[in-house]
Amino acid sequence: MVNHYQILIIGGGNAGLSVASQLLIKRSNLNIGIIDPSEKHYYQPAWTLVGAGIFDINKTVRNEKDVIPKNTTWIKEAVNEFMPNENKVRCSSGKEFTYNYLIVCPGIQLDWDKIKGLKDTLGKNNVSSNYSFQHAPYTWEMIENFKGGTAVFTNPTTPIKCGGAPHKIMYLAVDYWRKQGILDKCDVHYLSGATVIFGVKEYAATLTEVVKRGNIKVHFGVNVNEIDAANKTIFYEEKNQAGEVLRKSMKFDLCHAVPPQSAPDFIKNSILKDEANPFGYVEIDKYTMQHTRFPNVFALGDCTNAPCSKTGAAIRKQAPVVVTNLLAIMDNKKVTAQYDGYSACPIPTQYGKLMLAEFDYTNTPKMTFPINQAKPNWAMWILKTKVLPWLYWNKILKGTA
Numbered sequence: 001m002v003n004h005y006q007i008l009i010i011g012g013g014n015a016g017l018s019v020a021s022q023l024l025i026k027r028s029n030l031n032i033g034i035i036d037p038s039e040k041h042y043y044q045p046a047w048t049l050v051g052a053g054i055f056d057i058n059k060t061v062r063n064e065k066d067v068i069p070k071n072t073t074w075i076k077e078a079v080n081e082f083m084p085n086e087n088k089v090r091c092s093s094g095k096e097f098t099y100n101y102l103i104v105c106p107g108i109q110l111d112w113d114k115i116k117g118l119k120d121t122l123g124k125n126n127v128s129s130n131y132s133f134q135h136a137p138y139t140w141e142m143i144e145n146f147k148g149g150t151a152v153f154t155n156p157t158t159p160i161k162c163g164g165a166p167h168k169i170m171y172l173a174v175d176y177w178r179k180q181g182i183l184d185k186c187d188v189h190y191l192s193g194a195t196v197i198f199g200v201k202e203y204a205a206t207l208t209e210v211v212k213r214g215n216i217k218v219h220f221g222v223n224v225n226e227i228d229a230a231n232k233t234i235f236y237e238e239k240n241q242a243g244e245v246l247r248k249s250m251k252f253d254l255c256h257a258v259p260p261q262s263a264p265d266f267i268k269n270s271i272l273k274d275e276a277n278p279f280g281y282v283e284i285d286k287y288t289m290q291h292t293r294f295p296n297v298f299a300l301g302d303c304t305n306a307p308c309s310k311t312g313a314a315i316r317k318q319a320p321v322v323v324t325n326l327l328a329i330m331d332n333k334k335v336t337a338q339y340d341g342y343s344a345c346p347i348p349t350q351y352g353k354l355m356l357a358e359f360d361y362t363n364t365p366k367m368t369f370p371i372n373q374a375k376p377n378w379a380m381w382i383l384k385t386k387v388l389p390w391l392y393w394n395k396i397l398k399g400t401a
Ligand SMILES: Cc1cc2nc3c(=O)[nH]c(=O)nc-3n(C[C@H](O)[C@H](O)[C@H](O)COP(=O)(O)OP(=O)(O)OC[C@H]3O[C@@H](n4cnc5c(N)ncnc54)[C@H](O)[C@@H]3O)c2cc1C
Pocket: 010, 011, 012, 013, 014, 015, 016, 035, 036, 037, 038, 041, 043, 044, 045, 046, 047, 048, 077, 078, 079, 080, 105, 106, 107, 108, 130, 131, 161, 162, 165, 264, 266, 300, 301, 302, 303, 310, 311, 312, 313, 314, 315, 344, 345, 346
């Protein structure tokens, strides 16, 4: 087996395949290997729509072999060690691969075990999570069958992929219950580790209205750490005004939970990680996407310490920067392309209406369309539910969008 590649990509998800395709469009003779153990490739942004009962889960998954760009080599292995001083990675099978240039993008790790009891009750007892391919359909089953009572939606204290997903599903659930005429029987709580509903004030203002209209009780700065499904009770920590941490609990009838997240363990345990980052992400220059200590290493997607919102939308802007800068160093030129922290969060505020929140590192709105995107509208709903899924499979993974 060939064990040396000019460019080795770790992770064949949204980031890995976008960047491989874009590299080959620029230079078709590149020798690229992509290491990824997964047989399947997922379009995760549609899991919110699956949980809301308007998207077929089977349309969010394809075989990895069918989406791997032609003229690359898929290596079905899992990396577990980086040796950047020797330009080498080792896989859990013991196999080693060497490279001239490395691109690291194995995504983010879902730390289900950090909420005691969650993993065992997922998919039953009216507890679900759209963060799982397996369980997103159960979210809809719960929402559709809910007849009233206490509904709890959680958001962890850690950074996560798609910061909007924990509350997107809440707005859709509330809208569904309103349309069923049962909202007055629903006591809806949002238990969030964040301190605000959204980090960009222009978009936060819209969501504050949506929360008010749905009579949603918001609890900020709380740390959900246990679910006792048998007793339908959720436990969380909350600071009082004196700064003391109090352990509180709430009975629930329905719970949508989002796990804490961090860098995959093999990144956390590696020399590539940012020592100062509590979640162990890969240390890169947040503008050039180049590793700060190993110049032939780049990283993008959910695994980096770039302080942007972790989304596929961010990857669309990061991938061309990685491609331009990687080709520059191959040509012994300076890296000049810069990523400005752009990210986007499409937030459905009700069925048929969506607010497309776009912003950069400075949390300044960066609206693409000539309308006020802070105002939810139907066109953005169509973009999210119809256009983006098509674009993902047909253009983004192929490097043409
Ligand atoms: C519920 C939900 C809703 C979302 N909504 C949106 C949205 O509306 N808009 C948006 O832009 N984004 C959204 N996202 C976020 C988006 O899906 C991610 O940001 C994006 O998939 C990240 O791409 P990535 O390539 O970094 O990671 P991934 O796409 O997760 O891919 C990582 C790849 O690395 C592989 N890998 C893992 N470990 C190893 C290893 N040891 N060795 C080699 N390979 C490995 C995995 O098998 C996987 O194929 C959402 C996510 C979720 C879960």
